[in-house]
Amino acid sequence: xxxxxxxxxxxxxxxxxxxxxxxxxxxxxxxxxxxxxxxxxxxxxxxxxxxxxxxxxxxxxxxxxxxxxxxxxxxxxxxxxxxxxxxxxxxxxxxxxxxxxxxxxxxxx
Amino acid sequence: xxxxxxxxxxxxxxxxxxxxxxxxxxxxxxxxxxxxxxxxxxxxxxxxxxxxxxxxxxxxxxxxxxxxxxxxxxxxxxxxxxxxxxxxxxxxxxxxxxxxxxxxxxxxxxxxxxxxxxxx
Numbered sequence: 001x002x003x004x005x006x007x008x009x010x011x012x013x014x015x016x017x018x019x020x021x022x023x024x025x026x027x028x029x030x031x032x033x034x035x036x037x038x039x040x041x042x043x044x045x046x047x048x049x050x051x052x053x054x055x056x057x058x059x060x061x062x063x064x065x066x067x068x069x070x071x072x073x074x075x076x077x078x079x080x081x082x083x084x085x086x087x088x089x090x091x092x093x094x095x096x097x098x099x100x101x102x103x104x105x106x107x108x109x
Numbered sequence: 110x111x112x113x114x115x116x117x118x119x120x121x122x123x124x125x126x127x128x129x130x131x132x133x134x135x136x137x138x139x140x141x142x143x144x145x146x147x148x149x150x151x152x153x154x155x156x157x158x159x160x161x162x163x164x165x166x167x168x169x170x171x172x173x174x175x176x177x178x179x180x181x182x183x184x185x186x187x188x189x190x191x192x193x194x195x196x197x198x199x200x201x202x203x204x205x206x207x208x209x210x211x212x213x214x215x216x217x218x219x220x221x222x223x224x225x226x227x228x229x
Contacts, residue, residue: 001172032213032214034213034214034215034216036156036216038156043205043207043219043220043221043222044148044156044205044216044219045219046215046216046217049210049213049215049217050213050215055217087155087156089156089158089215089216091213091214095161095169095211095214096169096172097172098146098158098161098169098171098214099158100155100156100157100158101155102155103155103156
C-alpha cells in the first residue's frame, strides 16, 4: 500500500502570507497527485490535478508542484476565504489504489 | 450543470447492510472516461476512498473494504448504488459520491454528503 504523509498537520498564517504544504508518498507515484480544499461542513473541492494543473475556475494564487515522492502545494497570498483543510490524494494508473493524505488545517493568525 | 446527490438511511444498526444511492445529472455514465466514486469521512477525520465504477461497468474497490462493498450503476436512471455489509460503529461517517475523471482519477464534482450513523 502507498502511504501518504502531509506536513504540517496544521498551520496558522497571516493574510497575505505565502503558505506551503508538503505531501510525501511512500513510493514513486509519478505525477499522480491531486489537491483538494475542504471547508467545515462542506464537500471537498478539487484545486489541483496531476500535481500541477490548476482546475478551471480556481484562483491562480493556488499552485502545485512535484513528482515522484515529494509534492508541494502553495497559496501565494493567503486570503480569509482560504481557511480550510487541504488534502492531497494519490492514485495508481490501474485504479487499484486511491489514497488521501491526512490533511492540513489552515487557519488565520 | 453537474450535480450529485446522495440518499440513504441516516441510521443503521450494527451488522446491518447499508445501501446508498447517488443520483446525478449533467453528465452520462455511458460516456467514455466518466466514472463515479464513493468517498467517506468519519467525523473529524480524513477522507477515505471506497469504490469507483466506470462507464464500461468496471468496478474498483478499496483494498481494505473490498469484501464488504458492492458498487453498481443504472445508467438509465443516472444512479450509482453502493452497498456496504456488516456495518459497525466505526463506519459512522459522511458518505460522498463524486464524479471521477478516469484520466487522473480526480474527483471534480461532489455531492453534499450524507451522514450515516451506526448505532444500536
